[in-house]
Amino acid sequence: xxxxxxxxxxxxxxxxxxxxxxxxxxxxxxxxxxxxxxxxxxxxxxxxxxxxxxxxxxxxxxxxxxxxxxxxxxxxxxxxxxxxxxxxxxxxxxxxxxxxxxxxxxxxxxxxxxxxxxxxxxxxxxxxxxxxxxxxxxxxxxxxxxxxxxxxxxxxxxxxxxxxxxxxxxxxxxxxxxxxxxxxxxxxxxxxxxxxxxxxxxxxxxxxxxxxxxxxxxxxxxxxxxxxxxxxxxxxxxxxxxxxxxxxxxxxxxxxxxxxxxxxxxxxxxxxxxxxxxxxxxxxxxxxxxxxxxxxxxxxxxxxxxxxxxxxxxxxxxxxxxxxxxxxxxxxxxxxxxxxxxxxxxxxxxxxxxxxxxxxxxxxxxxxxxxxxxxxxxxxxxxxxxxxxxxxxxxxxxxxxxxxxxxxxxxxxxxxxxxxxxxxxxxxxxxxxxxxxxxxxxxxxxxxxxxxxxxxxxxxxxxxxxxxxxxxxxxxxxxxxxxxxxxxxxxxxxxxxxxxxxxxxxxxxxxxxxxxxxxxxxxxxxxxxxxxxxxxxxxxxxxxxxxxxxxxxxxxxxxxxxxxxxxxxxxxxxxxxxxxxxxxx
Numbered sequence: 001x002x003x004x005x006x007x008x009x010x011x012x013x014x015x016x017x018x019x020x021x022x023x024x025x026x027x028x029x030x031x032x033x034x035x036x037x038x039x040x041x042x043x044x045x046x047x048x049x050x051x052x053x054x055x056x057x058x059x060x061x062x063x064x065x066x067x068x069x070x071x072x073x074x075x076x077x078x079x080x081x082x083x084x085x086x087x088x089x090x091x092x093x094x095x096x097x098x099x100x101x102x103x104x105x106x107x108x109x110x111x112x113x114x115x116x117x118x119x120x121x122x123x124x125x126x127x128x129x130x131x132x133x134x135x136x137x138x139x140x141x142x143x144x145x146x147x148x149x150x151x152x153x154x155x156x157x158x159x160x161x162x163x164x165x166x167x168x169x170x171x172x173x174x175x176x177x178x179x180x181x182x183x184x185x186x187x188x189x190x191x192x193x194x195x196x197x198x199x200x201x202x203x204x205x206x207x208x209x210x211x212x213x214x215x216x217x218x219x220x221x222x223x224x225x226x227x228x229x230x231x232x233x234x235x236x237x238x239x240x241x242x243x244x245x246x247x248x249x250x251x252x253x254x255x256x257x258x259x260x261x262x263x264x265x266x267x268x269x270x271x272x273x274x275x276x277x278x279x280x281x282x283x284x285x286x287x288x289x290x291x292x293x294x295x296x297x298x299x300x301x302x303x304x305x306x307x308x309x310x311x312x313x314x315x316x317x318x319x320x321x322x323x324x325x326x327x328x329x330x331x332x333x334x335x336x337x338x339x340x341x342x343x344x345x346x347x348x349x350x351x352x353x354x355x356x357x358x359x360x361x362x363x364x365x366x367x368x369x370x371x372x373x374x375x376x377x378x379x380x381x382x383x384x385x386x387x388x389x390x391x392x393x394x395x396x397x398x399x400x401x402x403x404x405x406x407x408x409x410x411x412x413x414x415x416x417x418x419x420x421x422x423x424x425x426x427x428x429x430x431x432x433x434x435x436x437x438x439x440x441x442x443x444x445x446x447x448x449x450x451x452x453x454x455x456x457x458x459x460x461x462x463x464x465x466x467x468x469x470x471x472x473x474x475x476x477x478x479x480x481x482x483x484x485x486x487x488x489x490x491x492x493x494x495x496x497x498x499x500x501x502x503x504x505x506x507x508x509x510x511x512x513x514x515x516x517x518x519x520x521x522x523x524x525x526x527x528x529x530x531x532x533x534x535x536x537x538x539x540x541x542x543x544x545x546x547x548x549x550x551x552x553x554x555x556x557x558x559x560x561x562x563x564x565x566x567x568x569x570x571x572x573x574x575x576x577x578x579x580x581x582x583x584x585x
Contacts, residue, residue, distance in 0.1 A: 073345020090323035098322030159291030193292030204468030339365030340395030426490025438470030482562030
């Protein structure tokens, strides 16, 4: 999950590597609970070139997003077919198994499927309203329990649900929510108020993400938490919430994630929230205004909520795929390219097309890292530092595969030079710009600028910083741990049609394909822009593996202290001494 903007995204590199090589390395037996696919189904048949091409890229995306892969759901036959296919590509290229002799890193998980007949019964002064799963609300549990029952839990409106001492802001001040259900607004306090003096104004911080809000409610001891949906604040419509929170939901096992968890969490529609507040004698618009002012105090709603949430819980295992190109001089130091392979799978209960193919999100990202791996494997000189190519699982379930990797890294984090993530790529042609999501974060941007300068392109900030995309993809787990991480989106100023065309394409994707069965490969895609984006991001890695720079976060960045502490002497080696050369292209 997690979500995108233009979904014009990321990554680095260039080409894919040679062809007609038989997979020979052995691997440890998979730990997943689903049957392994027939090996013939993943055997490479396409003759790949030695460089990035639109043809190579499209072949990879077409395969990964085909109906045969059933939407790449973790823990499903389609998911197993996916990881075996990625492994086969890494073998073909000539990478080495990257996880202590294995191509795979097992990620233990719990699959929880809520009974969607569940309702939220809200009682206000004797009037009971039942909200239905899907059209009115979504609800799930991360506890691993097959039943979570809540009776007459008092509802408390806690504004944006933020406790940020450095911002002198605490929506929980003066209220005890233990055993209660908190109702929360999405995004940051400055967003709806349009107040640039609050947090970062329109630009979302991590406090604005729904994941943080549930985490904080759990730390405060709440019984449950409900977020009020609004399309501008979430940056996507209710249909995305409904599709993303329906069907199987995946999580790390509690034993692998010691952070506190809520018994239940979910969302309600804006219309349902308006009715709830009106029944409680309050005006929701006035509550938005109050919550966006410093000194806001939580408001008990004089209402209770009850529900009996039954779920089917199954212990499963999904897998990250890790391939490594060892460095010739400093193999213990690594540059990481990554992208998530999972999508939303197949929704058996839905009529019509029920396969969520995830072509843009994120077959394009996986194709991108494969292309880049091939380019490095076929380009001389061989890299001095190692390169790790990681296709992670469970991104759509909360960045879980990357979270597990960061806790169990193949390369220690203090030996990880930097991370370049691809989470979706723009398929609308060349652009005059390249978007850096969260622009102004790290010195990796300086290296990227040297690449785009050569292409005659500019680096731009994302057009909707209020959407918080920097916190919504797998690189963020590295960032939280202190490792500099670069996240880009394809540009919005298209060579053919300009910004108007780019924005129209983005709106069309978000409205008609994002997290929907319509996210399928199309022969109408214009992939010359993909090739150019990958070349730029490849160039960043080329400089890093050929040199000895250790890019850091910019001064004042929230993640810099963690990196400085990690490196042991208060500063990263050679930090800030970036060179503009690009290495071989």
